[in-house]
Amino acid sequence: MSAIEARDLTKVYRTYRKERGLWGSVKGLVRRKYEQTRAVDSVSFQIDEGEFVGFLGPNGAGKTTVLKMLSGLLNPTSGDARVLGFVPWERKSELKRQFSLLMGQKNALWWDLPAQESLELNRAIYGIDRQRFNKVVGGLSELLEVTDKMNVMVRELSLGERMKMELISALIHEPRILFLDEPTIGLDVVSQQRVRQFLRVYNQEHRIVTLLTSHYMQDIQELTQRVLVIDHGKIFFDGPLHEIIDRFSGHKIITLTFEKAETRDFARFGEVVDLTPVSVRLKVPRAKVTEVSRELLDHCHVSDINVQEVPVEEVIRQLFGERREQRDRPNESLELAAR
Numbered sequence: 001m002s003a004i005e006a007r008d009l010t011k012v013y014r015t016y017r018k019e020r021g022l023w024g025s026v027k028g029l030v031r032r033k034y035e036q037t038r039a040v041d042s043v044s045f046q047i048d049e050g051e052f053v054g055f056l057g058p059n060g061a062g063k064t065t066v067l068k069m070l071s072g073l074l075n076p077t078s079g080d081a082r083v084l085g086f087v088p089w090e091r092k093s094e095l096k097r098q099f100s101l102l103m104g105q106k107n108a109l110w111w112d113l114p115a116q117e118s119l120e121l122n123r124a125i126y127g128i129d130r131q132r133f134n135k136v137v138g139g140l141s142e143l144l145e146v147t148d149k150m151n152v153m154v155r156e157l158s159l160g161e162r163m164k165m166e167l168i169s170a171l172i173h174e175p176r177i178l179f180l181d182e183p184t185i186g187l188d189v190v191s192q193q194r195v196r197q198f199l200r201v202y203n204q205e206h207r208i209v210t211l212l213t214s215h216y217m218q219d220i221q222e223l224t225q226r227v228l229v230i231d232h233g234k235i236f237f238d239g240p241l242h243e244i245i246d247r248f249s250g251h252k253i254i255t256l257t258f259e260k261a262e263t264r265d266f267a268r269f270g271e272v273v274d275l276t277p278v279s280v281r282l283k284v285p286r287a288k289v290t291e292v293s294r295e296l297l298d299h300c301h302v303s304d305i306n307v308q309e310v311p312v313e314e315v316i317r318q319l320f321g322e323r324r325e326q327r328d329r330p331n332e333s334l335e336l337a338a339r
């Protein structure tokens with residue numbers, strides 16, 4: 001049995017749209033106008049024990065909505081899901097004790113209490129034995145380097161410190177499944193790194209199933225073995241991150257350093273990404289990399305040459321950009337995978 005299973009999971013939000021003006025309000029009383037958003041559209045996937053999966057997609061793609069359904073905060077419009085064999089929106093307490101949802105944009109801790117007391121409340125809610133609680137909180141706060149912040153009011157903590165407390169709070173009942181919705185949002189580079197490091201170690205030690213959304217590709221690259229990519233409510237990729245690069249990036253980057261200044265027109269070799277008198281970075285179609293490299297080596301005084309993959313951020317950005325453009329041109333095929 002998979003730890004998490006979604007089958008044709010679909011969520012249509014119905015929002016009431018008020019018409020403008022007084023007449024609109026009056027009409028609204030009689031005949032309400034609804035707008036429908038198909039936020040999640042027939043999403044299916046399976047996640048097994050111990051997996052750390054990244055959930056990627058542009059703003060509004062449907063990631064949070066999927067996580068909310070898997071956490072039982074929302075009922076789906078149609079479709080089905082199982083988390084550890086339970087139907088999440090039935091909100092069985094056996095399941096509640098085995099998973100956690102952390103939302104980087106929302107607060108789960110009590111704002112007006114010191115962190116320690118706020119965690120205490122959650123201890124009471126989950127009915128966790130005190131000794132065990134002390135051990136877990138002690139261990140986590142040390143790992144996250146916040147032992148000296150436990151008595152600070154939550155609202156006085158820095159964003160990074162608060163996020164670390166939120167993580168502790170999400171883990172005090174030692175869940176088997178962790179849903180992380182942008183846990184590093186807004187954090188500085190050092191705190192992001194800390195949180196990532198923590199998540200990596202924690203996942204390895206506890207083999208906890210983790211589904212993580214983040215707009216920081218570094219989180220995804222460093223932590224996850226597999227990614228689900230969603231856009232407009234539909235999953236269009238499920239596999240290792242490097243396959244996205246193989247499949248969707250038709251280019252490589254060639255970087256050349258010259259022995260002396262070169263004044264050649266490099267545009268005929270590929271797209272010039274960066275140019276100085278003694279170096280150039282070129283984006284070249286995959287199939288032409290060898291040919292172009294050879295030609296450049298023959299014609300220029302090259303002191304160094306380096307061929308790299310297009311950075312994953314760039315691939316993702318292009319990918320979503322292209323999908324958007326293609327959607328705006330309805331006559332053309334949406335199929336990108338064929339390229």
Ligand SMILES: Nc1ncnc2c1ncn2[C@@H]1O[C@H](COP(=O)(O)OP(=O)(O)OP(=O)(O)O)[C@@H](O)[C@H]1O
Pocket residue numbers: 013014015037038039057058059060061062063064065066
């Ligand atoms: N409560 C709601 N009522 C109506 N529409 C909603 C509601 N929540 C989300 N939506 C809409 O559903 C779609 C998916 O939203 P969702 O929050 O799941 O996206 P997301 O992938 O998490 O985006 P982001 O990366 O910006 O967090 C969006 O079009 C959003 O406007």
Ligand SMILES: [Mg+2]
Pocket residue numbers: 063064065181
């Ligand atoms: Mg979201």
